Amino acid sequence: MYDTDSRNTQALARRTGAAPGRDSTTAIEVHGLSKRYGATVAVADLSFTASYGRIVGFLGPNGAGKTTTLRALLGLIRPTAGTATIDGLPYAQLADPVSIAGAMLDGGALHPGRSGRSHLRVLARAAGVPDSRAETLLSLVGLDAAAGRRAGDYSLGMRQRLGLAAALIGDPRVLVLDEPANGLDPQGIRWLRHLLRSLAAEGRAVLVSSHVLAEVTQTVDDVVVISSGRSVLQAPLEQVLAEHAAGTRVTGPDTGALGDLLRAEGAHVVGEGRGVISVRDRSEEHILRVVADRQLIVSEVSAAGSSLEEIYLQLTGNPDGGTP
Amino acid sequence: MNALIRAEARKLQTTRTFWAITLGTLALVAVAVTAASVASRFTPGDHPALQVFALAGLAQTFAFILGVLAVTSEFRHGTITTALLITPRRTPLLTAKLITLTASGLGLGLLAFGETAAIVLPVLAARHIASQTDGATVAGIIAGGAIAAALAAALGVGIGAVVRSQTGAIITALGLLYILEPVLSILPGTGDAVQRFGLGGLTSGISGTSGFPSSAHLLQPVPAALTLGAYALAVLTAGMMLFLRRDIAA
Numbered sequence: 369m370y371d372t373d374s375r376n377t378q379a380l381a382r383r384t385g386a387a388p389g390r391d392s393t394t395a396i397e398v399h400g401l402s403k404r405y406g407a408t409v410a411v412a413d414l415s416f417t418a419s420y421g422r423i424v425g426f427l428g429p430n431g432a433g434k435t436t437t438l439r440a441l442l443g444l445i446r447p448t449a450g451t452a453t454i455d456g457l458p459y460a461q462l463a464d465p466v467s468i469a470g471a472m473l474d475g476g477a478l479h480p481g482r483s484g485r486s487h488l489r490v491l492a493r494a495a496g497v498p499d500s501r502a503e504t505l506l507s508l509v510g511l512d513a514a515a516g517r518r519a520g521d522y523s524l525g526m527r528q529r530l531g532l533a534a535a536l537i538g539d540p541r542v543l544v545l546d547e548p549a550n551g552l553d554p555q556g557i558r559w560l561r562h563l564l565r566s567l568a569a570e571g572r573a574v575l576v577s578s579h580v581l582a583e584v585t586q587t588v589d590d591v592v593v594i595s596s597g598r599s600v601l602q603a604p605l606e607q608v609l610a611e612h613a614a615g616t617r618v619t620g621p622d623t624g625a626l627g628d629l630l631r632a633e634g635a636h637v638v639g640e641g642r643g644v645i646s647v648r649d650r651s652e653e654h655i656l657r658v659v660a661d662r663q664l665i666v667s668e669v670s671a672a673g674s675s676l677e678e679i680y681l682q683l684t685g686n687p688d689g690g691t692p
Numbered sequence: 693m694n695a696l697i698r699a700e701a702r703k704l705q706t707t708r709t710f711w712a713i714t715l716g717t718l719a720l721v722a723v724a725v726t727a728a729s730v731a732s733r734f735t736p737g738d739h740p741a742l743q744v745f746a747l748a749g750l751a752q753t754f755a756f757i758l759g760v761l762a763v764t765s766e767f768r769h770g771t772i773t774t775a776l777l778i779t780p781r782r783t784p785l786l787t788a789k790l791i792t793l794t795a796s797g798l799g800l801g802l803l804a805f806g807e808t809a810a811i812v813l814p815v816l817a818a819r820h821i822a823s824q825t826d827g828a829t830v831a832g833i834i835a836g837g838a839i840a841a842a843l844a845a846a847l848g849v850g851i852g853a854v855v856r857s858q859t860g861a862i863i864t865a866l867g868l869l870y871i872l873e874p875v876l877s878i879l880p881g882t883g884d885a886v887q888r889f890g891l892g893g894l895t896s897g898i899s900g901t902s903g904f905p906s907s908a909h910l911l912q913p914v915p916a917a918l919t920l921g922a923y924a925l926a927v928l929t930a931g932m933m934l935f936l937r938r939d940i941a942a
Binding site for chain 1: 695696698699702703706707708709765769770771773774775776777778779780781782937939940941
């Protein structure tokens, strides 16, 4: 897709001799980041990293501080405390920022009177890349046909695609995307997944924020979950799913009694009855056997599914799934 | 810096606003200058050409607005974020904008005062009215008009960077030009000083026209240009400091 493989290899080779103390695969490092607006704390002592070749999902409810963090990372806002670096340096201090990092914030803000093509060509000039790069990117994001239209007439999804193209203008090794799936239809979300996967496969680091879990669970390698400006979790997705495996969910009038019986035999049971319990370390068959032996009444026994969504809602303390 | 200036030039060229303001200004000036040249009854002692040239001062007002819009539209549409993601160093970004807009103002002034010369001199000659100018004076007026428009655009960039809000900046600019200055300039205590050191008086002084409305209290071109340049520098310095300090939060 891009002629970047050799460049990435070289870049990675160069980084091997990089500053001591920093992992040579670290693309993004946020350390102790805090941002206060008057009395409001937007981000509090947040730390996480993102590595080359991996997609990091930056997750949290609306208002959790995701956008503030990304803006601080990109030098747009000044942190109250802490540091945020890309490839070892604050973004504004990078010698050639566009080839190191590309970003999309605000759904790729644009002037409504300028066409998609002109928008990219303006950025191409500022980035010092040829105009042909704009055409390459327009076709990569599927906007060739609409490229000449005023961007003010674009749908939200088209704006997101244009924003992605803008983020890629300098062929960067690090991509920072704030809610890139907003406004995309299901085909668009699938397209985005494939694009992000192929970018990561080329050795790039991708940091992608979202408040909608379904958009990212099939895409990310690692997750960083924040809530109220604080980090509540950072780990590879597989590890998170394994550690938070929820076991078997049982509902019905006798779940209280069932829970007591299973606990008595040493099972790990979550929930105090009241119609629903979750059993970690017993098979469905075993649970049903206890139910049958004791002639208990239950209405449903099912695998609770260790979905990231449930873990996320648990971690962000927002079990109804609503956003504040 | 070259690439950034080329990017800023492309930003201007790819919006309708820039062309509407540029072409609209030239059309308005042409109409006003033609009407004044053809129909005005000049009395002896007037400087007919200088009075007509004052109408081309409209170019300075619109150069000022171009400068304001170039900065504030970036904040209004959030494209300041996009721009800073490509060019995270803010000083070169605003400097490139300043250079581009100053050059645009210069061009707009040159065209407006040039077309004025091309209209007023032949018409006055055809009407057998002495223009009371010579080639060197006309060249000075055109150069001065262009420099005044360039400085006005630079001042606009500075005000845009300080105020950021498009509506706020435009209201500030027009309120200053068309309400505050005219009112102060007719008050007995402040009138002469405002006619001399106000934006309207300074741009007229730089171009060496009679002023619009005509004033007998104008500075000579060089001191007038230095004064307007000092205004622009002061506002731009404030604008740059604020731009460097402020969070770009949306």
